[in-house]
Amino acid sequence: SGTHAASAGDAGGAATPGPATSGVKFAAPPPGDLQYDTFYNGMQNMIGTIHWRTDGRTYDLSVSMPVPFVGPFSYRSEGRIDAFGIAPDRYVEKRGKRPEDIAIFNRESHQVVFTRTPNNAPLPDGVQDRFSMLMQLSGLVRGNPSAYKPGVTQQFFVIDNNSGETWPITVIGDEDVQTQAGSVRARHFMRLPRRDGDTRRIDMWLAPSLGWLPARLVQSEPNGAQIELLWH
Template sequence: MGSPSKALIPVTGVVLAAHAALLWSLPAADIQPQAKDDQLLMQTRMVEIAPPPPPPPAPAPEPAPKPTPAPRPKPAPKAAPQPRVPAPAPAPEPAAPESESNQALASDTQSPKAPETEANSTQTASAPEPPAPPPPEPEPAEISDGDTAKPMQITPAGSAPLPPGTPLPIALPGGATLEFNASGQVKGFNYSAGAELQWQHDGQYYQARQSISMFLLGERAQTSEGLITPNGLQPLNFIDKGRKTQSASFDLPTGKARFSDGTADAAIAEGVQDRLSVFLQLSALMAAGPERYPQGTVIDLTTSGARSAVRWRFRVGATEALELPIGSVMALRLDKLPGQNKSDQQGAIWLAPTMQYLPVRIRLTQGQDDFVDLKLKKYRPVTQ
């Protein structure tokens, strides 16, 4: 067995031969030797840089003084959310809104666009102001039911009330007896009856009596009597006779209406009427000058019963054709308007020009269900 060095000789020769074959197979590189002077020598050395000194510790900040709390403002009422406005389409056709409550107006597209910010990035449109309603017809000044000390007040349609003391012409109808068919309801009981109005005067004093007679129920009668003045009727006594008799007396010099049942006195003034004379006073006003009271004119006056006095308000209406037991009659309608006291009477009265403006129909309601309706059946003027 040979030595190890001799065994390596053939292996070394094979390796050298393989390297020679590899080198000869590579292409020749274009390498030019550099001059000795052109060669750069680079030397490097390590330099140790000392770290910067640490910064001095910052002093602790002084505590800021506590600000004085401002008073908390009252919260503003929440505004109703506005609808989001869609971007307008090019040249849209105008469309009618479905309803006034859901309209939305887009902002003016010709105005320069403001820069978008967080506050105005979402545009909203303000709701349009609703159109102003048409002005209502002028109404007379409100008079409370308790203002019984005020004189009669006339408010022509569309005008201010006439000044107190304005002279009003009067034309009292001549004496007459009027018979009516009466129907109505009292506390759920329907009835029909006969009624009569007797009216007479001598130019200085007057008397009026109205009665309603019902079978098995007897008669109820109201009587008014008093003076005739340049302003019309001035009642002195009013009597209401039914199951019991009650009355009221009127003392204009002291401005008091006194009641027989002991109720406190009521304040009154010129123009006061009772619940029967009031219809005849309206007849005298209309007969003297119907052109002074165009449709819509309101007449306010104190009207007293046997236990209390309130303000009654009548509004002049149109002339209507009525079919009554006496036949067809043209009559001027005056509506009795409701007062503040819901239990007070309301209704209407019709005055016939062909019968001296005497009432040919009277309808009054009391509460929700009770009413009485008188329709003229016979008219008999009294001959002097």
């Protein structure tokens, strides 16, 4: 499945995050280590990984994927689980040989601060980073699968390495994903445009047989490039 980087844009205008509801039906995905075949424009690369750890109160998520000519991209999110679901404390991106970019979620000041920029972002309840968002969606679907029918759309406020924005995620429906291990039934979610002219697309297929973790992820870039992770 492709856990790939999704990038920041601005769907919610400059700002204010959409509402999150406390006491949501949330069931954190079970801990697991998943391997993925990775593809860049259809050409297969080395294996990518998702390592997910949780004890029901805290969590640690790390994602690694090879990127041709650039080196590995690695992402780490760690934090806790609260009444809104996944609650990140720290998000780290490392892209190839570039220095790490870190986002710190300061819940006392209700601000997210960044090492990459002096700017900060609001920290509403239910806020996610780019990769915790995947686990948040997984936990929400796992907690109440029947609520996520085709056409249902949910807003997530997502922190990147230097800003925050609203991601509208819609349900496409249940589909079969073809993997090396055979066909896997999965629910297809897609990020809708975050603003007029937004052509960067993210598709996620979450599989109940994998604890609602991703069987496939695809990021499609405005220039036509495509990054895919497919459960191995």
